[in-house]
Amino acid sequence: MAVTQRHRISIVGTDIEFPCPETMSVLHGMAQLGRKGIPLGCRSGGCGVCKIEVVSGEYERAKMSRAHVSVEDEAEDRVLACCIRPKSALEIRVIGQINRAFPEQTKTKDDGAAIPPA
Amino acid sequence: MALTGITRPAHAQIRVLDMDKAVHHYGTILGLIETGRDAEGRVYFKAWDERDLFCLVLRQADTAGIDHFAFRVLDVATLDQFEIDLEKFGVPVQRIPAGELLGTGERVRFTAPTGHVFDLFAEKEHLVDPERLLNPSPWTNEAERGIAPVRMDHALLYGPDLEGNLELFTKVLGFRLSEAAYLEDGTTMAVMFLSCSNKCHDIAFGRFPEPGKLHHISYRIESWEKVLRAGDIMGMNHVPIDIGPTRHGITRGCTIYAWDPSGNRFETFSGSYDPYPDWQPIRWTIDDLGRGLDYPQQKLHETFLTVVT
Numbered sequence: 001m002a003v004t005q006r007h008r009i010s011i012v013g014t015d016i017e018f019p020c021p022e023t024m025s026v027l028h029g030m031a032q033l034g035r036k037g038i039p040l041g042c043r044s045g046g047c048g049v050c051k052i053e054v055v056s057g058e059y060e061r062a063k064m065s066r067a068h069v070s071v072e073d074e075a076e077d078r079v080l081a082c083c084i085r086p087k088s089a090l091e092i093r094v095i096g097q098i099n100r101a102f103p104e105q106t107k108t109k110d111d112g113a114a115i116p117p118a
Numbered sequence: 119m120a121l122t123g124i125t126r127p128a129h130a131q132i133r134v135l136d137m138d139k140a141v142h143h144y145g146t147i148l149g150l151i152e153t154g155r156d157a158e159g160r161v162y163f164k165a166w167d168e169r170d171l172f173c174l175v176l177r178q179a180d181t182a183g184i185d186h187f188a189f190r191v192l193d194v195a196t197l198d199q200f201e202i203d204l205e206k207f208g209v210p211v212q213r214i215p216a217g218e219l220l221g222t223g224e225r226v227r228f229t230a231p232t233g234h235v236f237d238l239f240a241e242k243e244h245l246v247d248p249e250r251l252l253n254p255s256p257w258t259n260e261a262e263r264g265i266a267p268v269r270m271d272h273a274l275l276y277g278p279d280l281e282g283n284l285e286l287f288t289k290v291l292g293f294r295l296s297e298a299a300y301l302e303d304g305t306t307m308a309v310m311f312l313s314c315s316n317k318c319h320d321i322a323f324g325r326f327p328e329p330g331k332l333h334h335i336s337y338r339i340e341s342w343e344k345v346l347r348a349g350d351i352m353g354m355n356h357v358p359i360d361i362g363p364t365r366h367g368i369t370r371g372c373t374i375y376a377w378d379p380s381g382n383r384f385e386t387f388s389g390s391y392d393p394y395p396d397w398q399p400i401r402w403t404i405d406d407l408g409r410g411l412d413y414p415q416q417k418l419h420e421t422f423l424t425v426v427t
Binding site for chain 1: 135180181182183276301324326327328358377379381383420421422423424425
């Protein structure tokens with residue numbers, strides 16, 4: 001049986017890193033290990049909450065909603081973590097903009113995201 | 119009770135990023151029946167126990183989300199009256215010609231204050247096997263293919279102006295409030311559930327900063343056991359599940375929230391209850407919204423508040 005290649009994903013500016021199989025999206029790789037760092041959304045390219053910038057490394061991409069990833073974004077490696085599979089170790093930065101329902105009542109300090117303070 | 123005016127939620131047209139994946143999801147995994155394709159490439163589906171030609175239209179696009187949600191009204195005279203009533207209320211309407219959607223008559227289109235496009239129509243072809251109308255069996259092979267909901271049941275849509283929608287839906291369109299969750303002040307609605315029948319919800323809205331957003335489209339399953347079966351089928355097919363299987367406190371529905379291959383959330387649900395027009399609406403407080411959303415886990419899931427298309 002072929003051994004699945006795994007690559008190290010690290011989130012810059014944090015101490016978060018996890019291994020991700022080549023066959024899985026970066027987001028799925030994180031979630032299935034129970035790890036946090038990238039906000040979890042629809043996992044299918046539609047909602048945009050898991051937007052990241054790939055700072056270094058090679059990856060394959062699937063279709064993403066243009067409402068969240070423009071042509072320029074894609075050209076500059078701003079993509080959705082649910083739609084890329086690693087081909088090498090990746091360094092990423094979380095850049096997703098998240099809108100919340102009734103934020104004043106539900107906002108907490110720790111919403112599971114690794115977004116550095118603005 | 120008599121069903122007049124708007125008789126039911128009828129269909130949703132949604133955008134998908136990859137038509138082949140979407141058709142596999144809705145046709146094979148959810149187990150809806152494909153009933154047509156049109157010149158624009160849109161694909162139509164119905165649930166096995168529905169009479170109308172379709173309850174779901176998929177349109178290939180480069181974004182996900184909902185194009186419009188439609189209700190069937192009793193007859194053409196009712197449709198004409200709704201057009202007059204909407205205009206009187208100050209809501210601009212547009213007539214969409216018959217045949218723009220397969221087998222469907224003229225639609226009266228308006229945009230609700232939350233930014234969602236709604237269509238009303240009186241005529242859509244029925245697609246029913248004649249065997250289903252004479253000494254029929256209680257179910258068919260299609261009732262066990264895939265998840266196989268009996269019908270498209272309701273939708274939850276997110277947008278900013280809930281007060282505007284409450285006015286429009288209760289004063290013009292004949293809906294009534296069955297349940298609502300309120301923010302800390304006790305008067306501002308966070309989420310509201312509206313009925314045009316004696317179902318607990320035919321349409322629901324949640325307060326959100328962006329207009330026109332889709333939270334989920336819901337499909338009715340016959341039992342809690344079949345909701346668990348739906349969960350197994352999602353697992354077998356790697357369908358990403360958001361919440362459940364569990365039970366909502368609000369509406370008492372037994373539920374799974376999950377996402378289609380474009381990130382549009384859908385629900386498979388059973389249970390709930392049957393309120394009547396004279397019933398007082400049920401209130402939920404923001405402090406107990408966790409149980410409102412997920413009663414046994416008592417948890418206000420982050421994705422309920424943030425993930426929409």
